[in-house]
Amino acid sequence: MSDTTAPETAADGAVDEGDLAADYIEELLDIADLDGDLEIDVRNGRTYLTVTAGEGGNLGRLSQQDVVRSLQELTRLAVQNQTGEFSRLILDIGGSRDARQQELAALVDSAVARIEAGAAKAALPPMSSYERKLVHDLVAERGFTSESQGEGAERHTVISRA
Structure with a gap:
Protein backbone atom coordinates (compact mmCIF):
# COMPACT_ATOMS: atom_id res chain seq x y z
CA MET A 1 0.00 0.00 0.00
CA SER A 2 2.63 2.55 1.00
CA ASP A 3 6.29 3.09 1.63
CA THR A 4 6.04 3.41 5.41
CA THR A 5 7.26 1.08 8.11
CA ALA A 6 6.49 0.68 11.80
CA PRO A 7 7.14 3.77 13.89
CA GLU A 8 10.79 4.23 14.82
CA THR A 9 11.83 5.04 18.34
CA ALA A 10 14.16 8.01 18.70
CA ALA A 11 17.24 7.92 20.91
CA ASP A 12 15.27 9.54 23.75
CA GLY A 13 12.59 6.82 23.56
CA ALA A 14 10.00 8.99 21.84
CA VAL A 15 8.21 7.69 18.77
CA ASP A 16 8.69 9.86 15.69
CA GLU A 17 5.74 12.16 14.90
CA GLY A 18 6.04 11.51 11.17
CA ASP A 19 5.91 7.75 11.59
CA LEU A 20 2.85 7.96 13.86
CA ALA A 21 1.10 10.25 11.39
CA ALA A 22 1.99 7.99 8.47
CA ASP A 23 0.60 4.96 10.29
CA TYR A 24 -2.64 6.83 11.01
CA ILE A 25 -3.07 7.95 7.37
CA GLU A 26 -2.09 4.52 6.08
CA GLU A 27 -4.88 2.95 8.17
CA LEU A 28 -7.32 5.51 6.79
CA LEU A 29 -6.27 4.69 3.23
CA ASP A 30 -6.71 0.97 3.97
CA ILE A 31 -10.22 1.54 5.33
CA ALA A 32 -11.12 3.67 2.29
CA ASP A 33 -9.52 1.07 -0.02
CA LEU A 34 -7.26 3.72 -1.59
CA ASP A 35 -3.68 3.32 -2.74
CA GLY A 36 -1.25 5.99 -1.66
CA ASP A 37 2.46 6.45 -1.24
CA LEU A 38 3.57 8.34 1.86
CA GLU A 39 6.65 10.52 2.24
CA ILE A 40 7.80 12.08 5.50
CA ASP A 41 9.95 15.21 5.57
CA VAL A 42 11.03 17.43 8.46
CA ARG A 43 11.82 21.08 7.73
CA ASN A 44 12.43 23.81 10.31
CA GLY A 45 11.24 21.53 13.11
CA ARG A 46 7.90 20.81 11.42
CA THR A 47 6.86 17.43 10.04
CA TYR A 48 5.40 17.30 6.52
CA LEU A 49 3.51 14.18 5.44
CA THR A 50 2.82 13.91 1.72
CA VAL A 51 0.41 11.39 0.25
CA THR A 52 0.53 10.75 -3.48
CA ALA A 53 -1.68 8.42 -5.48
CA GLY A 54 -0.32 4.94 -5.93
CA GLU A 55 -0.26 3.35 -9.36
CA GLY A 56 -3.73 3.77 -10.85
CA GLY A 57 -4.88 5.42 -7.61
CA ASN A 58 -7.13 8.41 -7.23
CA LEU A 59 -7.00 10.68 -4.21
CA GLY A 60 -9.31 13.30 -5.73
CA ARG A 61 -11.93 13.32 -2.97
CA LEU A 62 -9.32 13.29 -0.22
CA SER A 63 -7.34 16.17 -1.77
CA GLN A 64 -10.13 18.75 -1.40
CA GLN A 65 -9.06 21.58 0.94
CA ASP A 66 -11.76 21.02 3.58
CA VAL A 67 -11.05 17.29 3.66
CA VAL A 68 -7.27 17.78 3.89
CA ARG A 69 -7.72 20.34 6.68
CA SER A 70 -9.97 17.95 8.62
CA LEU A 71 -7.68 14.95 8.10
CA GLN A 72 -4.69 17.04 9.14
CA GLU A 73 -6.43 18.00 12.38
CA LEU A 74 -7.46 14.39 13.07
CA THR A 75 -3.93 13.19 12.35
CA ARG A 76 -2.48 15.87 14.65
CA LEU A 77 -4.85 14.76 17.42
CA ALA A 78 -3.92 11.10 16.91
CA VAL A 79 -0.21 11.96 17.14
CA GLN A 80 -0.79 14.16 20.18
CA ASN A 81 -2.76 11.37 21.85
CA GLN A 82 0.21 9.02 21.46
CA THR A 83 3.03 11.46 22.23
CA GLY A 84 1.38 13.78 24.72
CA GLU A 85 2.85 16.72 22.78
CA PHE A 86 1.24 19.29 20.47
CA SER A 87 1.67 18.39 16.81
CA ARG A 88 2.36 20.97 14.08
CA LEU A 89 2.21 18.38 11.31
CA ILE A 90 1.38 19.55 7.78
CA LEU A 91 -0.51 17.10 5.59
CA ASP A 92 -0.51 17.23 1.80
CA ILE A 93 -2.76 14.90 -0.16
CA GLY A 94 -2.49 14.72 -3.91
CA GLY A 95 -0.85 18.13 -4.28
CA SER A 96 -3.43 19.95 -2.14
CA ARG A 97 -0.79 22.19 -0.50
Whole structure:
Protein backbone atom coordinates (compact mmCIF):
# COMPACT_ATOMS: atom_id res chain seq x y z
CA MET A 1 0.00 0.00 0.00
CA SER A 2 2.63 2.55 1.00
CA ASP A 3 6.29 3.09 1.63
CA THR A 4 6.04 3.41 5.41
CA THR A 5 7.26 1.08 8.11
CA ALA A 6 6.49 0.68 11.80
CA PRO A 7 7.14 3.77 13.89
CA GLU A 8 10.79 4.23 14.82
CA THR A 9 11.83 5.04 18.34
CA ALA A 10 14.16 8.01 18.70
CA ALA A 11 17.24 7.92 20.91
CA ASP A 12 15.27 9.54 23.75
CA GLY A 13 12.59 6.82 23.56
CA ALA A 14 10.00 8.99 21.84
CA VAL A 15 8.21 7.69 18.77
CA ASP A 16 8.69 9.86 15.69
CA GLU A 17 5.74 12.16 14.90
CA GLY A 18 6.04 11.51 11.17
CA ASP A 19 5.91 7.75 11.59
CA LEU A 20 2.85 7.96 13.86
CA ALA A 21 1.10 10.25 11.39
CA ALA A 22 1.99 7.99 8.47
CA ASP A 23 0.60 4.96 10.29
CA TYR A 24 -2.64 6.83 11.01
CA ILE A 25 -3.07 7.95 7.37
CA GLU A 26 -2.09 4.52 6.08
CA GLU A 27 -4.88 2.95 8.17
CA LEU A 28 -7.32 5.51 6.79
CA LEU A 29 -6.27 4.69 3.23
CA ASP A 30 -6.71 0.97 3.97
CA ILE A 31 -10.22 1.54 5.33
CA ALA A 32 -11.12 3.67 2.29
CA ASP A 33 -9.52 1.07 -0.02
CA LEU A 34 -7.26 3.72 -1.59
CA ASP A 35 -3.68 3.32 -2.74
CA GLY A 36 -1.25 5.99 -1.66
CA ASP A 37 2.46 6.45 -1.24
CA LEU A 38 3.57 8.34 1.86
CA GLU A 39 6.65 10.52 2.24
CA ILE A 40 7.80 12.08 5.50
CA ASP A 41 9.95 15.21 5.57
CA VAL A 42 11.03 17.43 8.46
CA ARG A 43 11.82 21.08 7.73
CA ASN A 44 12.43 23.81 10.31
CA GLY A 45 11.24 21.53 13.11
CA ARG A 46 7.90 20.81 11.42
CA THR A 47 6.86 17.43 10.04
CA TYR A 48 5.40 17.30 6.52
CA LEU A 49 3.51 14.18 5.44
CA THR A 50 2.82 13.91 1.72
CA VAL A 51 0.41 11.39 0.25
CA THR A 52 0.53 10.75 -3.48
CA ALA A 53 -1.68 8.42 -5.48
CA GLY A 54 -0.32 4.94 -5.93
CA GLU A 55 -0.26 3.35 -9.36
CA GLY A 56 -3.73 3.77 -10.85
CA GLY A 57 -4.88 5.42 -7.61
CA ASN A 58 -7.13 8.41 -7.23
CA LEU A 59 -7.00 10.68 -4.21
CA GLY A 60 -9.31 13.30 -5.73
CA ARG A 61 -11.93 13.32 -2.97
CA LEU A 62 -9.32 13.29 -0.22
CA SER A 63 -7.34 16.17 -1.77
CA GLN A 64 -10.13 18.75 -1.40
CA GLN A 65 -9.06 21.58 0.94
CA ASP A 66 -11.76 21.02 3.58
CA VAL A 67 -11.05 17.29 3.66
CA VAL A 68 -7.27 17.78 3.89
CA ARG A 69 -7.72 20.34 6.68
CA SER A 70 -9.97 17.95 8.62
CA LEU A 71 -7.68 14.95 8.10
CA GLN A 72 -4.69 17.04 9.14
CA GLU A 73 -6.43 18.00 12.38
CA LEU A 74 -7.46 14.39 13.07
CA THR A 75 -3.93 13.19 12.35
CA ARG A 76 -2.48 15.87 14.65
CA LEU A 77 -4.85 14.76 17.42
CA ALA A 78 -3.92 11.10 16.91
CA VAL A 79 -0.21 11.96 17.14
CA GLN A 80 -0.79 14.16 20.18
CA ASN A 81 -2.76 11.37 21.85
CA GLN A 82 0.21 9.02 21.46
CA THR A 83 3.03 11.46 22.23
CA GLY A 84 1.38 13.78 24.72
CA GLU A 85 2.85 16.72 22.78
CA PHE A 86 1.24 19.29 20.47
CA SER A 87 1.67 18.39 16.81
CA ARG A 88 2.36 20.97 14.08
CA LEU A 89 2.21 18.38 11.31
CA ILE A 90 1.38 19.55 7.78
CA LEU A 91 -0.51 17.10 5.59
CA ASP A 92 -0.51 17.23 1.80
CA ILE A 93 -2.76 14.90 -0.16
CA GLY A 94 -2.49 14.72 -3.91
CA GLY A 95 -0.85 18.13 -4.28
CA SER A 96 -3.43 19.95 -2.14
CA ARG A 97 -0.79 22.19 -0.50
CA ASP A 98 0.57 23.39 -3.85
CA ALA A 99 -2.96 24.13 -5.02
CA ARG A 100 -3.68 26.07 -1.82
CA GLN A 101 -0.42 28.01 -2.13
CA GLN A 102 -1.48 29.08 -5.63
CA GLU A 103 -4.86 30.19 -4.25
CA LEU A 104 -3.10 32.20 -1.54
CA ALA A 105 -0.82 33.83 -4.12
CA ALA A 106 -3.90 34.85 -6.13
CA LEU A 107 -5.48 36.33 -2.96
CA VAL A 108 -2.32 38.31 -2.26
CA ASP A 109 -2.14 39.51 -5.87
CA SER A 110 -5.74 40.72 -5.67
CA ALA A 111 -5.13 42.49 -2.34
CA VAL A 112 -1.98 44.17 -3.66
CA ALA A 113 -3.90 45.33 -6.74
CA ARG A 114 -6.56 46.91 -4.47
CA ILE A 115 -3.86 48.75 -2.54
CA GLU A 116 -2.14 49.90 -5.72
CA ALA A 117 -5.56 51.17 -6.89
CA GLY A 118 -5.79 53.41 -3.82
CA ALA A 119 -6.99 51.31 -0.87
CA ALA A 120 -5.07 51.94 2.37
CA LYS A 121 -5.29 48.29 3.45
CA ALA A 122 -6.66 44.97 2.23
CA ALA A 123 -7.88 42.22 4.55
CA LEU A 124 -7.80 38.57 3.56
CA PRO A 125 -10.23 35.92 4.85
CA PRO A 126 -9.46 33.98 8.04
CA MET A 127 -6.95 31.16 7.63
CA SER A 128 -4.68 28.86 9.61
CA SER A 129 -1.41 30.07 11.13
CA TYR A 130 0.51 28.07 8.53
CA GLU A 131 -1.39 29.73 5.69
CA ARG A 132 -0.93 33.16 7.26
CA LYS A 133 2.82 32.50 7.41
CA LEU A 134 2.79 31.69 3.68
CA VAL A 135 0.84 34.90 3.03
CA HIS A 136 3.28 37.00 5.09
CA ASP A 137 6.14 35.60 3.00
CA LEU A 138 4.32 36.31 -0.29
CA VAL A 139 3.45 39.84 0.81
CA ALA A 140 7.07 40.58 1.78
CA GLU A 141 8.27 39.28 -1.61
CA ARG A 142 5.99 41.85 -3.27
CA GLY A 143 7.36 44.71 -1.15
CA PHE A 144 4.33 45.23 1.10
CA THR A 145 3.76 44.63 4.82
CA SER A 146 1.25 42.41 6.56
CA GLU A 147 0.05 41.65 10.04
CA SER A 148 -2.30 39.10 11.54
CA GLN A 149 -5.39 40.43 13.29
CA GLY A 150 -8.33 38.91 15.11
CA GLU A 151 -8.63 35.97 17.44
CA GLY A 152 -9.19 32.24 17.05
CA ALA A 153 -11.03 31.12 13.93
CA GLU A 154 -11.39 34.77 12.83
CA ARG A 155 -7.63 35.45 12.71
CA HIS A 156 -6.76 36.91 9.32
CA THR A 157 -4.05 38.88 7.52
CA VAL A 158 -4.21 42.59 6.69
CA ILE A 159 -1.89 43.89 3.95
CA SER A 160 -0.68 47.50 3.57
CA ARG A 161 2.07 49.48 1.88
CA ALA A 162 5.56 49.11 3.31
